[in-house]
Structure formats: C-alpha cells, structure tokens
Amino acid sequence: xxxxxxxxxxxxxxxxxxxxxxxxxxxxxxxxxxxxxxxxxxxxxxxxxxxxxxxxxxxxxxxxxxxxxxxxxxxxxxxxxxxxxxxxxxxxxxxxxxxxxxxxxxxxxxxxxxxxxxxxxxxxxxxxxxxxxxxxxxxxxxxxxxxxxxxxxxxxxxxxxxxxxxxxxxxxxxxxxxxxxxxxxxxxxxxxxxxxxxxxxxxxxxxxxxxxxxxxxxxxxxxxxxxxxxxxxxxxxxxxxxxxxxxxxxxxxxxxxxxxxxxxxxxxxxxxxxxxxxxxxxxxxxxxxxxxxxxxxxxxxxxxxxxxxxxxxxxxxxxxxxxxxx
Amino acid sequence: xxxxxxxxxxxxxxxxxxxxxxxxxxxxxxxxxxxxxxxxxxxxxxxxxxxxxxxxxxxxxxxxxxxxxxxxxxxxxxxxxxxxxxxxxxxxxxxxxxxxxxxxxxxxxxxxxxxxxxxxxxxxxxxxxxxxxxxxxxxxxxxxxxxxxxxxxxxxxxxxxxxxxxxxxxxxxxxxxxxxxxxxxxxxxxxxxxxxxxxxxxxxxxxxxxxxxxxxxxxxxxxxxxxxxxxxxxxxxxxxxxxxxxxxxxxxxxxxxxxxxxxxxxxxxxxxxxxxxxxxxxxxxxxxxxxxxxxxxxxxxxxxxxxxxxxxxxxxxxxxxxxxxxxxxxxxxxxxxxxxxxxxxxxxxxxxxxxxxxxxxxxxxxxxxxxxxxx
Ligand SMILES: Cc1ncc(C[n+]2csc(CCOP(=O)(O)OP(=O)(O)O)c2C)c(N)n1
Numbered sequence: 099x100x101x102x103x104x105x106x107x108x109x110x111x112x113x114x115x116x117x118x119x120x121x122x123x124x125x126x127x128x129x130x131x132x133x134x135x136x137x138x139x140x141x142x143x144x145x146x147x148x149x150x151x152x153x154x155x156x157x158x159x160x161x162x163x164x165x166x167x168x169x170x171x172x173x174x175x176x177x178x179x180x181x182x183x184x185x186x187x188x189x190x191x192x193x194x195x196x197x198x199x200x201x202x203x204x205x206x207x208x209x210x211x212x213x214x215x216x217x218x219x220x221x222x223x224x225x226x227x228x229x230x231x232x233x234x235x236x237x238x239x240x241x242x243x244x245x246x247x248x249x250x251x252x253x254x255x256x257x258x259x260x261x262x263x264x265x266x267x268x269x270x271x272x273x274x275x276x277x278x279x280x281x282x283x284x285x286x287x288x289x290x291x292x293x294x295x296x297x298x299x300x301x302x303x304x305x306x307x308x309x310x311x312x313x314x315x316x317x318x319x320x321x322x323x324x325x326x327x328x329x330x331x332x333x334x335x336x337x338x339x340x341x342x343x344x345x346x347x348x349x350x351x352x353x354x355x356x357x358x359x360x361x362x363x364x365x366x367x368x369x370x371x372x373x374x375x376x377x378x379x380x381x382x383x384x385x386x387x388x389x390x391x392x393x394x395x396x397x398x399x400x401x402x403x404x405x406x407x408x409x410x411x412x413x414x415x416x417x418x419x420x421x422x423x424x
Numbered sequence: 425x426x427x428x429x430x431x432x433x434x435x436x437x438x439x440x441x442x443x444x445x446x447x448x449x450x451x452x453x454x455x456x457x458x459x460x461x462x463x464x465x466x467x468x469x470x471x472x473x474x475x476x477x478x479x480x481x482x483x484x485x486x487x488x489x490x491x492x493x494x495x496x497x498x499x500x501x502x503x504x505x506x507x508x509x510x511x512x513x514x515x516x517x518x519x520x521x522x523x524x525x526x527x528x529x530x531x532x533x534x535x536x537x538x539x540x541x542x543x544x545x546x547x548x549x550x551x552x553x554x555x556x557x558x559x560x561x562x563x564x565x566x567x568x569x570x571x572x573x574x575x576x577x578x579x580x581x582x583x584x585x586x587x588x589x590x591x592x593x594x595x596x597x598x599x600x601x602x603x604x605x606x607x608x609x610x611x612x613x614x615x616x617x618x619x620x621x622x623x624x625x626x627x628x629x630x631x632x633x634x635x636x637x638x639x640x641x642x643x644x645x646x647x648x649x650x651x652x653x654x655x656x657x658x659x660x661x662x663x664x665x666x667x668x669x670x671x672x673x674x675x676x677x678x679x680x681x682x683x684x685x686x687x688x689x690x691x692x693x694x695x696x697x698x699x700x701x702x703x704x705x706x707x708x709x710x711x712x713x714x715x716x717x718x719x720x721x722x723x724x725x726x727x728x729x730x731x732x733x734x735x736x737x738x739x740x741x742x743x744x745x746x747x748x749x750x751x752x753x754x755x756x757x758x759x760x761x762x763x764x765x766x767x768x769x770x771x772x773x774x775x776x777x778x779x780x781x782x783x784x785x786x787x788x789x790x791x792x793x794x795x796x797x798x799x
Contacts, residue, residue: 147606152633153629153632153633153636155629155630155632155633157595157625157626157629158595158598158626158629158630158632158633159595159633160595161592161594161595161596161598161599161626161630162595162596162598162599162602162630162633163599164595164596164599165536165584165595165596165597165598165599165600165601165602165603165613166599166600166602166603167599167603168579168584168596168599168600169534169599169600169603169604169607170603170607171599171603171606188589188592189592189595189626192589192592193587193589193592193596197585198786198787198788198789199570199784199785199786199787200567200570200571200575200577200585201567201570201571201575201577201579201585201786202565202566202567202568202569202570202571202786203568203785203786203789204567204577204578204579204580205577205579205584205585206789207789208789238787238794240788240792260790261789261790262788262789262790262792290792336792339795374799375799
C-alpha cells in the first residue's frame with residue numbers, strides 16, 4: 099500500500115490518460131510550470147504540444163477546447179480558480195453542452211473542466227471561494243465532486259474518457275486528503291454511482307465533496323445514540339437516485355450537507371426528489387451555505403457561512419426527534 | 425451515438441471613426457442615405473486588385489448565389505405561412521460572401537457559421553432539401569429538427585454548425601483548426617461573423633490565440649453596416665481590420681458584393697493558412713437587402729430609410745455575377761435551381777415531425793437519459 103494524496107491522484111489520472119490516449123491534452127494557465135501542482139511533470143513527459151500554457155483568456159480557450167474536441171482532441175482544462183467558471187460559463191453551458199442535442203447527435207464534445215481547490219481556500223475572499231457545482235447540475239452538465247484520493251483518480255479518469263463535457267470539482271477542503279491505497283487497484287469510477295462510506299440504519303446523511311469527511315466524524319461522535327449512514331453521491335449529475343432510495347429504504351430519514359448556497363442548490367434537489375419518490379418517516383433537512391452567500395474575507399466570517407459539523411449534528415438530532423415523536 | 429465526424433479520437437496522433445451611439449432618430453433620411461452611399465462606395469473601391477488567385481468558375485459562383493437567393497425567398501414565404509416556426513435571419517444581399525469564400529475551400533475544409541447562416545451552409549454543400557426540412561423542424565432535417573435555422577450543421581461535409589451567440593464560433597473554429605493541424609492534416613477552418621462580433625471580447629481573445637499559434641483559420645467578417653439596428657460606426661471604435669492587425673493578423677477589406685473578389689481574397693487567405701503562415705481577417709463590405717430577422721416584416725423598426733434600402737438593393741451580387749456568364753447559361757442555371765428548390769420545399773413539407781417523446785434525444789453522447797420534468 100502507498101500513501102496517495104488527493105492532489106497526486108488528480109495528477110496521476112491526467113498522466114495515465116495522456117499515456118493511454120494520445121488525443122488527451124491539457125489547457126490552462128501556468129500548467130507547464132504547474133503552479134497548482136496538478137499538472138506537475140506532464141510537460142516533461144508529454145511535451146509542450148500537449149500541455150499548453152494559455153494566455154489569460156478563459157472564454158477563448160474554453161471555446162477552443164470545444165472546437166478541438168469536435169475535431170478529435172480530448173482536452174482537459176485546468177482553471178486556476180472556481181470563479182473562472184463564471185467567465186467560461188457561456189462556452190461550457192451554451193456551447194459545449196448544447197452541441198450534441200442541437201446538431202441532432204452529429205457531434206460530441208469530450209472536454210473535462212477541472213477545478214482544483216474549489217470552495218473556500220483560507221482567506222481568498224469573495225471572488226475565490228465559490229463552489230458553483232449546483233449551477234452545472236442545474237443545466238445538466240455532468241458534474242462530479244470527489245471526496246477521496248481514490249475517487250478523485252477514478253472520477254477524473256472517467257470524466258476524461260467520457261464523450262460529453264464533464265466538470266470536475268476538487269474541493270479545497272479535500273485537496274489535502276491522503277489515503278493508503280493500492281496503486282495497482284486504482285480504477286475508473288462510473289458517473290452516477292454513489293458510495294456508502296459508512297453504513298447505518300437510523301438516518302442517511304448525503305454529504306458532498308469534502309463534507310463527507312465531516313459527516314463521518316459527526317457519525318462517529320453520535321455513534322452511541324444514532325446509527326448514521328453516510329452516502330457520498332460522488333457525481334451530482336447524473337445523481338445516483340437509486341442508491342439514495344435504497345439507503346432511505348433502510349433509514350427513512352434524510353439530512354443533506356452541501357457546501358453551496360441554499361436557494362436552488364443541489365441540497366434542495368435531493369430533498370425534493372426524496373420527498374416526491376422515496377420513503378421518508380420524518381421531514382428531511384439540509385445544511386448549506388446561506389442563500390446567495392458571498393464568502394467574506396475575515397476568517398471568522400468565512401467560517402460562519404460554511405456548513406459546520408455543529409449544524410450537521412443538530413440537523414441529524416432534529417430528524418431523529420421528528421421521526422420518533424411524529 | 426454521436427461520433428466525431430471530422431476525425432475520430434483515434435485518428436489524432438500525438439497532439440503536437442465613431443459617432444456617438446444611440447438609436448437612429450426618425451427622419452434622418454438624407455444623412456442615412458449619405459452613410460449608406462459611403463459604405464457601398466467604399467466597398468466598390470476596396471479589393472480592386474486581384475493577385476495570383478486561381479481562376480474563378482463564374483457559372484458555379486452564379487449558381488451558388490442563385491441557390492441561396494431562391495432558398496431565402498422560399499424560406500421567407502414559409503415563415504409567413506408558419507411552416508417555419510420562429511422566423512429566420514435572411515441572408516439576401518450577402519450571398520457573394522458565402523459563394524466566394526466556400527468556392528475557395530476544399531471539400532474537407534471546415535466552416536463555422538452564424539445566426540445568419542443559411543448562405544454559408546448551402547455554399548459549403550449542404551443538401552437544400554435537408555436544410556429546408558431542418559428549418560421546418562422535420563426529423564429529416566440536417567439536425568433532425570433539433571437545430572433549426574440558427575444551428576444548421578452538417579459535420580459530414582465540414583459544417584461545424586451555425587451559432588446563435590454572436591462571436592462564439594470564432595474560438596470553436598480556432599480549436600478545430602489547432603486539432604486538425606495536430607492530427608497532421610492541412611485542413612483550413614473558415615469562420616464567419618458579423619460586424620457586431622468584433623466588439624465581443626471572446627473574438628479578440630481568439631485573435632490573440634490564433635495569431636500566437638499561427639492557426640490555419642480564416643476570419644470572415646461580414647460588415648453589412650448594422651448589428652440588428654445599430655450602425656457599425658456607432659458601435660465599432662477604430663477599424664475592424666486594425667483589430668486583427670493589432671494581433672499581427674493580416675487583414676484585407678474586400679468588396680463583399682462581388683463573388684469573384686471575395687473568392688480571390690479567400691483563396692489568398694486559405695493559401696497562407698495552408699502554408700502555415702497563420703490566420704487572415706477578411707472584412708467583406710456588404711449590404712443586407714432584407715430585414716435583420718423576419719420579425720422585422722411585422723414589427724417594422726425604423727433604422728434605415730426606404731431610400732437607403734433601395735440604394736442598397738441596387739447593388740446585387742446576383743446581377744454582378746449574372747453579367748459574367750452568357751444569358752443562355754444563366755437561364756439554364758435559374759431553371760435548375762428553381763427545380764431543386766421546388767423539390768426541397770416539397771421534401772420538407774412531406775417530411776414527418778419528430779416524435780415529442782424524443783425531445784431530449786442526443787442530449788448526451790453516451791445516451792445518458794434525463795429525468796422527466798413531471799412525475
Ligand atoms: C452575444 C450576443 N449578444 C446579442 C445577441 C442578440 N443578437 C442576435 S443577432 C445580433 C446582431 C448581430 O450583428 P452582426 O454581428 O453585425 O451580424 P448581422 O446580424 O449583421 O449579420 C444580436 C445583437 C446574440 N445573439 N449574441
């Protein structure tokens with residue numbers, strides 16, 4: 099077994115796919131020097147023709163990736179900060195995502211959009227701390243948020259091999275994770291297949307990205323009184339609705355913890371779908387950032403808007419109580 | 425399901441002078457005509473010199489102009505009779521550009537198009553019957569009725585789609601050019617946009633990339649004097665050619681009413697691109713004879729005077745090119761095109777509408793199905 103970091107897992111996934119498929123190439127800002135370390139060593143292995151430093155022009159190079167993909171390439175774009183997705187939104191949502199349907203299936207756009215360190219990274223303030231995965235799930239762009247190094251590897255590999263555009267969010271809160279893994283057993287993880295990190299019989303906690311680890315800690319803390327199942331959807335679009343339904347068959351109670359804004363966020367979608375079609379014995383709850391949150395700079399303010407373990411504990415206890423008295 | 429038609433992934437080897445803006449006040453007849461006159465006069469003065477371009481096929485160019493003109497007239501009728509849903513952006517008057525540029529391309533070269541794309545798509549060789557069926561939203565259409573007027577695409581013959589977002593196709597074309605070169609081909613990609621697009625940041629960002637990489641791209645700006653109702657001189661600071669030249673991209677103003685002038689300029693630009701000398705911008709000066717969009721036939725916004733329109737329509741690529749071939753040949757082509765368009769309309773009208781149950785087919789290349797909107 100080897101200790102694999104989340105960062106190294108991303109790097110390894112790109113390297114392995116470039117090795118396997120000569121059409122895979124990397125676009126991004128400062129990717130040759132690998133300022134984020136995600137692309138470390140790639141230019142040395144694969145040359146500057148396949149690892150391209152781009153001018154600071156996200157709209158153009160995101161659109162270029164679409165055209166390149168339609169002509170046979172499989173670009174992986176690394177964005178330095180999640181806010182750049184807003185600049186490139188038109189190129190991803192309005193162009194890459196729509197081409198297959200609009201052309202009646204004549205083309206596909208296999209581009210991977212990798213967003214390392216999404217969400218709050220300490221002290222980066224308003225324009226660097228968003229976690230816009232719900233926007234992409236809303237428009238139907240395939241969206242994944244790995245929580246562990248093995249899933250980061252497996253989901254990124256799958257994203258690169260996928261014939262559709264896929265956005266891969268690597269949360270800042272997960273980038274520092276390390277795990278003891280057997281490198282030989284690293285494998286692609288299918289999109290739309292959730293993972294139960296901890297089985298339980300009382301309540302299902304759906305946790306997204308780095309919050310999986312918080313959920314596991316809270317589950318352990320409460321182990322004496324509540325048996326918590328921690329369900330990690332891994333991909334938010336497509337979502338593993340069957341896996342969630344099966345979990346709720348066992349528990350009948352639901353809490354979602356999601357580091358994005360409350361209104362129209364993925365947490366709301368999970369609650370709504372569960373309420374419409376799944377077994378619930380108590381009203382579900384969600385723990386999210388507040389509506390329309392913009393993360394303020396000061397540490398205490400930044401933390402104040404992110405979902406906390408305390409809030410999660412409270413929500414779990416709340417659904418348990420509602421389930422018994424109701 | 426959807427496979428890249430241009431090249432499969434496996435086929436890619438190692439990837440190696442302004443006036444203040446604002447709406448045009450009513451009753452500016454004299455000033456308007458003067459402006460229109462100057463646009464057209466400039467066009468005539470531009471690109472008089474043709475250098476070593478290959479000889480144009482005058483009859484073929486005439487046929488393409490005739491085909492596009494006839495197609496547009498029928499499409500407008502079908503909009504009025506509500507067979508075509510939503511309306512179209514007629515290309516009437518600008519046909520010389522589509523005809524001249526596509527004639528200078530090889531069959532395996534690629535194009536991207538705009539919201540005013542019928543001419544480009546037809547000139548590149550799309551089947552008029554399947555194109556008309558697409559406009560009519562039929563399952564036999566180029567895009568199986570999923571794209572309509574503003575998204576017509578035929579990847580099999582190098583048409584990477586018309587695009588309804590102003591300026592958005594420029595980076596797509598540049599990416600396709602880059603990937604084609606990486607794949608070892610000497611294909612050229614030609615991308616069309618209007619004068620409105622030169623104010624879009626993404627187009628200027630794309631100029632930078634295309635010039636840096638010496639991408640085999642030809643940027644064709646169709647300057648018809650207006651972006652919807654806004655005059656070019658009220659929207660574009662400096663000149664359009666200078667915008668490209670600032671990035672080191674050679675730029676040329678071309679008489680966009682003359683198919684052979686457009687052909688010659690495009691042939692030069694395409695030759696440069698194939699010699700790996702990089703992109704070129706052609707600013708084709710033209711005039712749109714019809715409305716911005718067929719909506720205008722009923723809304724009648726006032727932004728150019730009847731005198732100006734009459735003056736503009738007086739310069740007609742159909743006449744310019746028609747005068748270059750003998751009358752008998754011209755009549756023969758007219759008759760052939762009429763017959764072809766007659767059949768195209770019949771094909772469109774006889775074709776089935778797509779099954780509503782298939783409305784989200786083709787959303788994902790891998791066949792992922794979307795959840796229904798209601799239980
Ligand atoms: C980015 C963008 N902004 C606005 C529109 C709405 N719109 C459609 S066509 C058009 C005018 C485009 O003018 P131009 O590029 O000169 O092309 P033309 O219509 O003259 O062919 C506008 C503003 C759009 N489709 N895309």
